[in-house]
Structures are given as C-alpha cells and as structure tokens.
Amino acid sequence: MVRRAAAAVALLLAAWLAAPAPLRAQSLQRLTVESFVLSADTTAPQVDTPFHLIVTLHVRENVMRIDNLDLPLLAELELLGDERQTQSGSRGTQYRETITVVAHHAGTVPIASATLQAVDARDGKPKQWYTNQLRLQVAGPPLIVTGAATMRGMLNAVLRIFFWVVGIAIVVGLVVLIARRRPKPLPRPMPAPVTPPPPPPVLLVRSRRQEIEDALTVLRAEGTRVAAVRVRTAVWRMVGASEGETLADVLRRPQTNDPVQRRLLIALERSAFTYDDDLRAAITDACAALERYAETLP
Amino acid sequence: MIEARRPADLRAALAQTIVGQEGVIEALLLALLSNGHVLLEGPPGLAKTLACRSLAAALEGEFKRIQFTPDLLPSDIVGTRIFDQRESAFATVVGPIFANVVLADEINRAPAKVQSALLEAMQERQVTIGPQSYALPDPFVVMATMNPLDSEGTYALPIAQMDRFLMKINVGYPSREEELRILDRFAVADTQPLRSVATLDDVRSWRDQAHAVHIDDKLKRYIVELVAVTRDAGSVSVPAKSGATLRAAEFIDYGASPRATLALAFLARGRAMLEDRDFALPDDVRAVASYALCHRIGFNYRLATEGVSADRIIQAMIAAIPAP
Numbered sequence: 001m002v003r004r005a006a007a008a009v010a011l012l013l014a015a016w017l018a019a020p021a022p023l024r025a026q027s028l029q030r031l032t033v034e035s036f037v038l039s040a041d042t043t044a045p046q047v048d049t050p051f052h053l054i055v056t057l058h059v060r061e062n063v064m065r066i067d068n069l070d071l072p073l074l075a076e077l078e079l080l081g082d083e084r085q086t087q088s089g090s091r092g093t094q095y096r097e098t099i100t101v102v103a104h105h106a107g108t109v110p111i112a113s114a115t116l117q118a119v120d121a122r123d124g125k126p127k128q129w130y131t132n133q134l135r136l137q138v139a140g141p142p143l144i145v146t147g148a149a150t151m152r153g154m155l156n157a158v159l160r161i162f163f164w165v166v167g168i169a170i171v172v173g174l175v176v177l178i179a180r181r182r183p184k185p186l187p188r189p190m191p192a193p194v195t196p197p198p199p200p201p202v203l204l205v206r207s208r209r210q211e212i213e214d215a216l217t218v219l220r221a222e223g224t225r226v227a228a229v230r231v232r233t234a235v236w237r238m239v240g241a242s243e244g245e246t247l248a249d250v251l252r253r254p255q256t257n258d259p260v261q262r263r264l265l266i267a268l269e270r271s272a273f274t275y276d277d278d279l280r281a282a283i284t285d286a287c288a289a290l291e292r293y294a295e296t297l298p
Numbered sequence: 299m300i301e302a303r304r305p306a307d308l309r310a311a312l313a314q315t316i317v318g319q320e321g322v323i324e325a326l327l328l329a330l331l332s333n334g335h336v337l338l339e340g341p342p343g344l345a346k347t348l349a350c351r352s353l354a355a356a357l358e359g360e361f362k363r364i365q366f367t368p369d370l371l372p373s374d375i376v377g378t379r380i381f382d383q384r385e386s387a388f389a390t391v392v393g394p395i396f397a398n399v400v401l402a403d404e405i406n407r408a409p410a411k412v413q414s415a416l417l418e419a420m421q422e423r424q425v426t427i428g429p430q431s432y433a434l435p436d437p438f439v440v441m442a443t444m445n446p447l448d449s450e451g452t453y454a455l456p457i458a459q460m461d462r463f464l465m466k467i468n469v470g471y472p473s474r475e476e477e478l479r480i481l482d483r484f485a486v487a488d489t490q491p492l493r494s495v496a497t498l499d500d501v502r503s504w505r506d507q508a509h510a511v512h513i514d515d516k517l518k519r520y521i522v523e524l525v526a527v528t529r530d531a532g533s534v535s536v537p538a539k540s541g542a543t544l545r546a547a548e549f550i551d552y553g554a555s556p557r558a559t560l561a562l563a564f565l566a567r568g569r570a571m572l573e574d575r576d577f578a579l580p581d582d583v584r585a586v587a588s589y590a591l592c593h594r595i596g597f598n599y600r601l602a603t604e605g606v607s608a609d610r611i612i613q614a615m616i617a618a619i620p621a622p
Binding site for chain 2: 243244245246247248269270272273274275278
C-alpha cells in the first residue's frame with residue numbers, strides 16, 4: 001500500500017517536472033524584446049588566449065533583472081567567467097552578459113544561439129527568442145620564442161611595418177595624383193526646361209490666291225535669284241508641272257492657257273535664268289506678274 | 299529712228315519663201331549666229347538649195363553651190379593658180395568656197411582628200427593657194443548635205459570630220475498641208491525673189507550679241523549632264539521594235555566629245571538670240587540638244603537589228619536628264 005502511494009507521488013512529481021512551458025507561463029517575465037544579439041570581441045581567437053562572448057538584450061520595459069535567458073552550450077570552450085550588467089532607464093532596459101572563454105584547440109568553433117523565454121508584451125503570448133549564431137576560427141597556439149627567434153621576429157615585424165608604411169605612402173601618393181588629374185566636376189547641367197507638348201497641328205487649307213500672295217511676299221522681301229527659283233518651283237507645282245520639265249512643256253499644258261498665268265511663268269523663268277544685271281528688273285517684273293495673277297484668282 | 303534688224307526678221311523672211319522646213323531654217327540661222335556649219339541629211343528635193351540661196355539673198359551675201367562627185371579635186375573647191383600668158387605670170391583663181399553661204403551638195407560622194415580640203419577651210423576659215431593664204435569671207439557658212447537613200451559609191455565622213463560640223467539635222471518630208479502650199483506657191487512661172495532684210499554687218503553684230511548671251515550655271519550643268527549621259531547611257535531605257543526595253547548604252551560605241559558641250563552652249567545662245575532674249579533657258583538647250591549630239595555619238599549595228607532610230611535614242615537620253 002505504501003509502495004503504491006510512493007509510486008503515485010513519484011508519478012505526480014515526474015508529471016509536474018515534465019509539464020510543458022505554457023504550464024509555466026505564469027512565471028515568465030512580460031517583455032517587449034527589441035534586440036537580442038550574440039557577439040564576440042574577436043572573430044579569430046588564439047588557442048589558450050581568453051576572449052569574450054557578449055549577449056546583449058534590449059527590452060522596452062524597465063526590469064531589474066532578466067530571467068530565463070539561457071546561454072548557448074560552449075562545449076569546445078572553457079568558461080572562465082561571466083559578468084552581467086543591467087541598465088534601466090526611460091528607454092527600457094539594456095541587459096549585457098559578458099562571458100570570458102578560452103579555446104584550447106585550434107579549428108572552427110560553432111557557437112549556438114542564446115535563448116530567452118518571456119511573455120511577449122505585444123500580444124501576451126509566451127515565446128522563445130533566439131540570438132544569432134557565431135562561427136569562430138581559432139588559430140594555433142602562439143610560438144614560444146627564443147633569443148634569436150625574438151630578434152628574427154622583431155626584424156620581421158620591423159620589415160613588415162616598413163613595407164606597410166611604404167605601401168601606404170605609395171597608395172596615398174597615387175590617390176593625390178589621381179585627385180589632381182581628375183577634371184573638375186562640370187557644373188551640374190541645368191535641368192532641361194520642360195516644354196509643353198506641341199499643340200496638335202492645325203491644318204490650314206490655303207487657297208491658291210494666298211499661296212501666290214505668299215510667293216509675292218517672299219520674292220519682294222528677298223529679291224534674290226534663290227528666292228526667284230524657289231517661287232518658280234512653287235508656281236510650277238501649282239500648275240501641275242513635274243520636276244525636270246521645261247517652260248515649253250509647262251506652257252503646253254491645258255492648265256496654263258490663261259494668258260496672265262503664262263506671263264507669270266515666263267517672267268519667273270526669266271528671273272531664274274537671266275544675267276545678274278537684269279535680275280532686279282526680272283524680279284520686279286515677276287512680282288508684277290504675280291500680283292496680276294493673284295488678282296485673277298478668287 | 300531706224301528699228302534695229304533682228305534675227306527673227308530674217309527667219310520670218312525665209313519662212314515666206316520656204317514652205318515648212320522650220321528645222322532647216324532654224325539650223326541655218328543658228329549656224330550663222332554661232333559661226334558654225336551645218337550638215338543636213340535627207341533625200342533630195344527638200345528645198346535645201348533654195349534655203350541656202352534664200353539665206354544668202356536675204357543677207358545681200360554671195361551664195362555658191364558645189365556638187366561633190368567622185369572625180370572632184372581639192373582645187374575645184376578652194377581654187378588654183380594658172381599661168382597668164384599675156385602677163386607671163388601665175389594668177390590665182392579662187393574656188394567656189396569663197397562665198398558667204400556655200401552649199402556642199404552630197405559631200406559624201408567626194409573622196410576623203412576633197413572632203414578634208416573643205417573641212418580644213420571650214421575650220422581655219424582661210425585657204426592656201428600656192429604660196430598665198432586667203433581669208434574666206436565673213437560670215438561664212440557651209441551647209442553640207444548627205445543623201446541617206448543612195449549609199450553606193452559614197453565615201454562616209456569620218457567621225458572626226460563630222461565633229462567639225464556644229465550641228466546636223468535630219469531633213470524630213472513636208473506634211474500634206476505644206477506640200478499643198480508648195481504647189482500653190484511655185485505653180486506660177488516666176489516667183490518673187492527674196493528681198494534683203496539684213497546685211498552682212500548685221501550678221502556680224504548678231505554674232506557678237508549671241509556670244510554675249512548669258513548662260514546660267516544651272517544651265518551649264520544641264521549641258522554637261524546631257525553630254526555625259528551619251529557616254530554612260532546605261533540607265534536610259536529605249537523601247538525596241540520587238541517590244542523589249544533595251545538600254546541606250548547597248549546601241550552606243552562612244553559618246554559625244556567635249557566639242558559637243560561647246561556646241562550645245564553656242565547653239566543655246568543662238569536660239570535665245572533668235573527668241574529675242576539675252577539669256578538662255580533650258581528650253582533652248584533642249585531644243586538644240588539633238589542637233590549638237592546626233593552626229594557626235596557613235597552608234598553600232600544594233601540600231602539596225604533592233605529597229606531603233608538614232609533620234610529616238612537621243613530623245614530618250616535628253617528626256618532622262620531633268621531640266622533645271
């Protein structure tokens with residue numbers, strides 16, 4: 001009977017111990033986690049040389065301590081010390097735990113995440129947060145130096161420093177040279193003025209009379225051979241003549257039976273081919289012929 | 299105030315005598331104004347002699363006609379020296395070439411020696427008889443004819459000698475209406491002789507004026523292009539008798555010489571002058587282009603085999619060059 005009672009108590013105890021987290025939520029802190037980071041003060045520690053792993057947690061709430069923060073397993077490192085620091089203020093609480101460790105073997109050391117269990121103040125649910133993981137490359141043990149080796153080491157160090165200094169000087173010199181040769185930056189171009197899109201073309205159907213008057217204006221204004229040839233070409237097109245025809249061809253067309261128009265064509269031919277001394281008179285004559293022809297048009 | 303006589307007056311006077319044949323009349327006047335010579339090709343009886351005689355009469359000039367035959371000698375044309383027994387010395391007798399208007403009829407019937415004597419006189423405008431050179435009268439126009447129908451016993455003019463003629467025209471038959479007018483005009487026994495409408499001095503003055511006729515640069519380029527197309531007529535199409543379209547270049551062995559370029563300019567100036575203008579137009583160049591080009595292009599046998607006339611090829615080449 002006693003044995004049965006003891007077994008039941010043990011079972012109950014085991015069941016309590018094996019109870020899942022939610023069952024223990026009552027004991028979790030209510031926190032608003034803002035950052036939770038794991039870092040090391042060196043990425044390449046030396047064998048047997050202590051270094052630090054740092055867990056940093058920032059929560060919005062003001063708390064005196066942080067519970068349920070589990071550090072990662074450090075199987076390949078020897079734990080030398082642990083220092084916790086909590087700073088509370090108006091901007092929340094900064095928790096910083098610095099673990100001093102030392103590696104005794106060279107090689108890659110993976111460090112798992114640290115975890116924090118708390119009730120998320122944002123939604124009231126119990127959660128577990130993880131930091132990042134780390135992967136450290138532990139270098140070999142430092143050499144035990146003798147007197148001669150010390151000298152050699154010092155010489156190497158001096159040479160190394162010398163080469164570094166010379167290298168840096170060369171790089172600085174090159175940078176200065178390049179900077180001097182580089183053309184001055186051009187003034188930033190003014191942004192192109194944004195022109196409004198052109199208005200849709202307005203199709204103006206000009207009458208033959210208007211075209212003749214335009215030609216008259218051009219010929220009067222310019223009074224040159226070039227203008228005369230241009231006007232001649234325009235008038236020829238107007239009467240349906242094609243490129244390369246002669247005056248005789250054009251005059252043979254039935255469209256050019258009008259004597260006023262014929263006089264105009266002859267006058268324009270003269271202004272296009274006459275000699276320079278006669279050009280002014282020829283253009284005056286052509287203008288008069290244009291004027292007369294314009295008057296005959298509706 | 300006496301009205302200045304114009305070349306157009308001379309043309310009108312000739313047109314009153316000669317029915318039709320405007321081409322012959324124009325060619326004569328152009329040759330007169332350009333100081334050149336004319337080669338006429340056409341059958342006999344087309345008023346060529348009448349045209350020359352009328353021209354000389356209208357100018358108060360002297361007209362001579364030379365019938366070229368196979369036994370003709372150069373001295374028969376230019377003249378010779380004969381011994382005068384009375385004076386006991388050699389005297390020079392000038393030939394029929396000493397005239398203002400000379401008709402060299404059927405020039406291709408005479409041998410090459412006689413032809414070259416005439417052509418030399420045409421070129422140099424002087425002849426040498428014995429030790430003395432004699433200048434030919436001024437104006438001096440030779441109108442040579444060739445009969446295309448009867449080629450037996452003829453001596454073809456070499457192309458180099460043809461080139462010396464400023465122009466060549468093909469004389470065609472008159473139309474029916476023109477032939478009726480010919481009947482009416484020459485039915486009466488005695489026709490009215492052509493009265494003089496100008497003098498030889500007038501002709502010299504016209505020639506100077508024609509030389510001063512302005513040719514615009516656009517027109518000069520047009521002239522050069524017209525001559526150039528005869529040398530490279532690959533792009534000019536000509537319809538053949540068979541219906542196929544052939545390239546003008548297939549009919550041509552060689553194109554016109556630079557003398558054709560000069561001739562075109564001279565003739566265009568002359569035509570402008572005939573039209574009472576002191577500047578030439580594209581129409582002037584186009585109107586005289588075939589005159590200046592036809593005897594300077596070397597056509598080959600395909601002309602006959604394809605049944606295409608030289609004139610059609612020339613017209614196609616002229617049409618291929620757009621006027622300015």
